[in-house]
Amino acid sequence: MEYILIIVSAVFVNNIVLIKFLGICPFIGVSNKVDTSVGMTGAVTFVMVIATIVTYLLEVYVLVPLGITFMRTITFILVIASLVQMVEIMLKKVSPSLYQALGIFLPLITTNCAVLGVAVLAVQNNYNLLESVIFAVGNSIGFGIALIVFAGIREQMELVNIPDAMKGVPIAFVVAGLLALAFLGFSGIV
Amino acid sequence: MSQWNNFSRGFFKENAVFVLLLGLCPTLGVTTSAFNGLGMGLATTFVLLMSNIVVSTIKRYIPDKVRIPSFIVIIASFVTIVELVMQAYLPDLFTALGLFIPLIVVNCLVLGRAEAFASKNNIITSAIDGLGMGLGFTMALVMLGAVREILGSGSLFGLKFIQGDGMIVFVLAPGAFIALGYLIVLINMINKREA
Numbered sequence: 001m002e003y004i005l006i007i008v009s010a011v012f013v014n015n016i017v018l019i020k021f022l023g024i025c026p027f028i029g030v031s032n033k034v035d036t037s038v039g040m041t042g043a044v045t046f047v048m049v050i051a052t053i054v055t056y057l058l059e060v061y062v063l064v065p066l067g068i069t070f071m072r073t074i075t076f077i078l079v080i081a082s083l084v085q086m087v088e089i090m091l092k093k094v095s096p097s098l099y100q101a102l103g104i105f106l107p108l109i110t111t112n113c114a115v116l117g118v119a120v121l122a123v124q125n126n127y128n129l130l131e132s133v134i135f136a137v138g139n140s141i142g143f144g145i146a147l148i149v150f151a152g153i154r155e156q157m158e159l160v161n162i163p164d165a166m167k168g169v170p171i172a173f174v175v176a177g178l179l180a181l182a183f184l185g186f187s188g189i190v
Numbered sequence: 191m192s193q194w195n196n197f198s199r200g201f202f203k204e205n206a207v208f209v210l211l212l213g214l215c216p217t218l219g220v221t222t223s224a225f226n227g228l229g230m231g232l233a234t235t236f237v238l239l240m241s242n243i244v245v246s247t248i249k250r251y252i253p254d255k256v257r258i259p260s261f262i263v264i265i266a267s268f269v270t271i272v273e274l275v276m277q278a279y280l281p282d283l284f285t286a287l288g289l290f291i292p293l294i295v296v297n298c299l300v301l302g303r304a305e306a307f308a309s310k311n312n313i314i315t316s317a318i319d320g321l322g323m324g325l326g327f328t329m330a331l332v333m334l335g336a337v338r339e340i341l342g343s344g345s346l347f348g349l350k351f352i353q354g355d356g357m358i359v360f361v362l363a364p365g366a367f368i369a370l371g372y373l374i375v376l377i378n379m380i381n382k383r384e385a
Contacts, residue, residue, distance in 0.1 A: 020219070021219035021363070021366070024214040025211075025298060028211065028214065070270060071270070072292070073266055073269055073270055073273065074266035074269075074270055077266050077296065078259070081259055082259075112296070113215045113293045113296045116295065116296050117289055117293060120289060120292055120293075121289065124289075165378045165382070166375055169374060170374045170375045170378065171371070172371070173367045173368065173370050173371030173374065177364040177365070177366070177367030178364065180364040180367055184363065184364060
C-alpha cells in the first residue's frame with residue numbers, strides 16, 4: 001500500500017514537472033513533437049532509476065559512515081554525469097537501435113535537474129532502497145505524462161492563430177499553467 | 191565601453207530567463223515571493239561570478255576532453271559553500287529555497303556561461319560577464335516574484351497592502367507558469383519596439 005501511495009503521489013499529486021518545477025528545460029525545449037517526448041521520457045526513466053540506486057548506495061555506505069554528507073551535491077552530480085556517459089557508451093555497444101532512439105537526449109540529461117532532484121529528494125525523505133527505486137519510477141512516469149500530454153497540446157496549437165508576441169514560448173508557458181491547474185485538482189488525494 | 195556592454199547584456203538583450211530561457215526551474219520554483227526570488231538570484235550570482243573567475247583563471251590547465259566535468263566540480267564547490275553559509279546564517283531562506291539550492295549546480299545558466307564565455311575570455315571580462323548575467327537573472331526572479339506576490343497575497347517584500355487573501359493561484363504552481371508567460375510577452379513587445 002505504501003508503495004502505491006508513493007507512486008500515486010509522485011505521478012499526480014506532486015507531479016515533478018508541473019507542481020515541483022523540476023526538469024522544466026526539457027519540458028519546454030523538446031516538447032514540440034510527441035515522438036521526441038517519448039524518446040526523452042525513455043532516456044530520463046533509464047538514467048533516473050539507475051542514478052537513484054547508485055546515489056542511494058553512495059549516501060548510505062560512503063557519505064554517512066565517513067560523516068561527509070556536506071559533499072552530497074558534488075558527489076551526486078559527478079556520479080550522474082559519469083553515469084550518463086557510461087550509459088551512452090554501453091548503449092552504443094549493446095543496443096544500437098535503442099541508442100539511435102535515445103542518442104541525442106542522453107547528453108542533455110546531465111543538466112536535467114529532475115535527475116539530481118529526485119536523487120536528493122529520495123535521500124532527504126529517508127526512503128529505503130526499494131522505496132527509492134519506486135519513487136524514481138513514479139517520478140519518471142509523472143515526467144513522461146506531463147511531457148507527452150503537453151507535446152500533444154502543442155502539436156494542435158501550431159495551427160491556432162494568436163498574437164505575434166505570444167507565439168512560441170509564451171503561449172507554451174500559459175498552456176503549461178493551465179495544465180498545472182488541472183494537476184492541482186489531484187491535491188489532497190494522498 | 192565594451193566592458194559596459196559585457197555587463198549590461200545580461201539585463202535585457204540576453205536576459206537569462208526572458209530571452210535565453212535558461213535556469214527556468216529555480217525561476218519558477220522559488221518565486222512565490224519577491225524576497226525568495228532575491229535570495230535565489232543573489233546565491234546564483236555569487237556562484238556564477240566565482241565559477242566564471244576560477245574557470246577563466248585555470249582554463250589553460252584544463253584538458254579539453256574533461257572540461258565539462260571540471261567545470262561541474264568547480265561550480266559544485268561554490269554551490270556547497272553557498273549551501274553551508276546560508277544554512278548557518280539565513281536558515282529561514284534556506285528552508286524556503288530548499289531543494290533548489292543544491293540544484294544551482296545543474297542550472298544551465300552557470301554551466302553555459304562557463305563553457306561559452308569564461309573558457310574563452312580573460313579574468314576581468316569573465317567576472318564582469320558573470321556579474322551582469324547574475325544580476326540580470328536576479329532582476330528577472332525579483333520581477334516574477336513581485337508579480338506573484340502582489341497578485342497572490344497582496345503584499346510586496348512581506349509588506350501587506352491589500353486586505354484578504356488575493357488570488358491564491360498565483361502563489362501555487364500554475365500561477366508561476368502563467369505569470370512568466372505574460373512577462374515574456376511583455377519583454378518581447380518592448381524588444382520589438384526598440385528594434
